[in-house]
């Protein structure tokens with residue numbers, strides 16, 4: 001769950017360009033904190049910068065995962081005209097980059113359901129200052145989309161996969177989809193150069209925790225970097241309970257008992273995973289040096305390092321995965337606001353940010369308090 005900037009290739013800062021009303025040409029935004037002045041670093045109330053942006057491109061999904069969009073409910077999806085257009089997304093992304101963002105990840109819903117997604121990837125990849133452009137997918141459509149996405153400028157892909165067993169995987173994804181197409185999608189991504197492919201595995205005790213070692217072994221053998229994720233209380237639909245959480249430490253212990261590991265240092269303060277690498281030497285196992293991680297968002301929350309903003313498919317800015325109230329950027333965007341005005345809205349919101357939901361949850365758990373807070377659903381905010 002989070003550098004440097006450079007000059008505008010056209011020699012025009014966001015501040016200068018913002019004197020012009022209406023959208024900037026997609027993909028031409030200036031990098032750097034130019035809009036606020038270099039002397040004025042953008043940090044929130046807890047001193048955290050704005051480095052990463054997750055953009056949800058659609059709220060629909062072709063799965064009904066038990067921990068996100070359970071199949072036994074009805075969902076109201078946004079009408080097409082409520083979704084941000086590619087031009088609107090690219091314009092906002094350029095403004096975020098101008099405020100310090102250098103990593104962008106596309107999410108959903110299921111992002112590969114958004115028509116012509118490579119066109120958006122191309123627009124985002126051309127923004128000066130975007131150093132990392134990634135996408136998270138359930139992998140259903142990845143086999144045919146990997147190559148065009150890579151050709152458009154996508155750098156990395158993360159696939160979600162909770163089980164290697166068809167019956168269990170089909171039950172978790174809610175629509176009976178088998179595992180093999182997902183593995184073929186991963187192979188297609190590797191062939192397209194989107195390596196290393198990361199695989200996110202949400203671990204639920206009593207659901208798939210008995211597969212932790214199998215998943216590590218098989219996906220590691222396939223050169224995938226696996227990220228095991230503690231089962232979280234995202235949204236309100238997943239029937240979360242502490243008893244279903246297998247701690248990241250225990251996950252790592254289970255893997256290490258079968259596949260020897262050594263810890264890796266964190267690359268950046270905002271790295272969210274307990275990172276290890278395999279020592280190798282296991283027949284048919286992961287190669288030496290391949291990374292494997294576990295994300296301890298419940299047992300060891302990392303809000304203090306959280307530098308991530310989220311943009312929903314309808315154009316709301318959320319400053320925490322667990323927030324319920326977003327800042328509407330679509331209205332000013334469609335109402336003719338200048339870049340400078342929108343940039344100011346984003347910066348003001350970030351400066352007022354004090355989110356630390358996971359740390360507060362940990363404090364509530366420690367004190368035995370059970371106060372439920374309103375939260376946005378994961379398929380809306382993009383995980």
Ligand code: SF4
Pocket residue numbers: 001302303304306319320321322355356357358359
């Ligand atoms: S709970 Fe919110 S503030 Fe804390 S790490 Fe997660 S997204 Fe960031």
